[in-house]
Amino acid sequence: MKKLINDPENVVDEMLEGMLTAHDLRRLDGTEVVVRSDAPVEGKVGIVSGGGSGHEPTHAGYIGDGMLDGAAAGAVFTSPTADQLSEMVQACDGGEGVFCVVKNYEGDVMNFETAMEMAEMEADTEVEYVVTNDDVAVEDSLYTSGRRGVAGTVFVHKIAGAMAHRGGDLAEVKRVAEKANENVGTMGMALTSCVTPDKGEPTFDLGDDEIELGIGIHGEPGTQRTEHMSADEITDHLTEAVLEDLDLDAGTEVATMVNGMGGTPLMELYVVNRRLQEILDDRGLETWDARVGDYMTSLDMMGCSITVLELDDELKELLAYPAETPGLTVVD
């Protein structure tokens, strides 16, 4: 399999080096932790996230005004270690505490929990967190108890980040992050497996005429393997699963995200979005904000996920709040 890499061992390190020269970011010495160059921001709740690499622009791509203050990069699809996460938490504490957005994957949750204890013990840092679990495809999965945290996490980053930037305290940040997490659902699918740099070959075999529904973001197989279908049929499947889970009344306003898995052209994502919006129209749901692009990827996997977030006035305001990051920008 052809890849634009040097040594798989160095891929995360070299990626971070490249990011630092392209964006206004700073790396903590001797770690894979990246923070905004002016961290910690005095008087603001720090917002941090992290997890395995391979989901770019997640995680460091969302560092900037209105979103994250720091992000820790683990090895590909592997949680960062707790000591690095703890350093990140301490580096992002501007005196108002730090809020961690953690995706529900076993290693991520355990390492973040340990890191928060370390930060509390070592630096008296006040810490709160949310474990995102937007994936409607699974109850328990290969790597989790409960539902996985996937692309919907980007909405949680945005909403928590906006609340912190606007001056909200740790409790308020936690409240809105939990509200967003409780009202968001995602379902993903794969046309192909991804290829991790270490392994160099697909993590699961998929025939030319087969697709996987209900995938996560780590190359783990989905919940259902079916024959390949048209874009509209696939969109119908994904959207039905999400809407069934959210159970929205007609007239509800929503934000949507058609997220590419890393190997799918925007052309195809827009085709999916076209059908998604038709379905929402048919259900009497009002799309207030629609995003299409690569937000939470799985290396070079071809496929997409669909995310729907139920909105109220507060969440709308926070989604619309300006943000300036490499991976997502919202202007006033």
Add this chain to the structure above:
Amino acid sequence: MSDDRQDLETQSEAVREAVATIANRLADEKTHLTDLDSAIGDADHGANMDRGFQTALERVEETDGGPATLVKTTGTALVSAVGGASGPLYGGSLMKASQELEDGITAESTVAFAERYLETVEERGKASVGDKTMLDALTPAVHTYKKSIEVDDCEPVEALGKAVDAARRGVEFTTPLRARKGRASYLGWRSVGHQDPGATSTLYLLEELLDVATEYADATVEIDAEANVDPGAVDDPEGDIEDARADGDE
């Protein structure tokens, strides 16, 4: 005061020795643990634990401080060098439980330490006995230790011996189980018939802890005999020994 300090120094020495002994054992068992893990997990448990304890050994050798500090240092080293879910489970729990040893190693503080360690593993892993995890060895060991000290009035070394027996039975008990937590749970019924690697490494830690604790207990008894100390005073040295074991527990 100087006696107390000496006790703490002996305890620190015991903790360092426990880490060294465990590191040696894990180096010996590296392949065995990885073989167990390759049957039902992702085949890195042996290498991870070995790397973790080698790192811990380097760090405790260059760290000054009492038993609590050294146990915490061990935990931090495991957290940073083991990674995955095992880092927080073995290392994070050790870090948290180390707080119970702030005033040194005594029968009481080692019971508190063991309970805190178990509690942290349970909370973090969200598993319980019967899920085919390290808890199948750890839980009976901790309960046995506590009961032996508090109800049966055993000396710490004897209590630890009983705890190791309980852990050994627990490890055997994991073989017929169907995994419900961790990587192995993905195999469902295919995990049946394999011994759990996490329970096995936990047993190794306890066995080595017992070894070091026994060694320190014997040494203490000898010193006491030489000093012709009355039997009542023996309690203190034993307390030190216990501490060493407790550190190893993690």
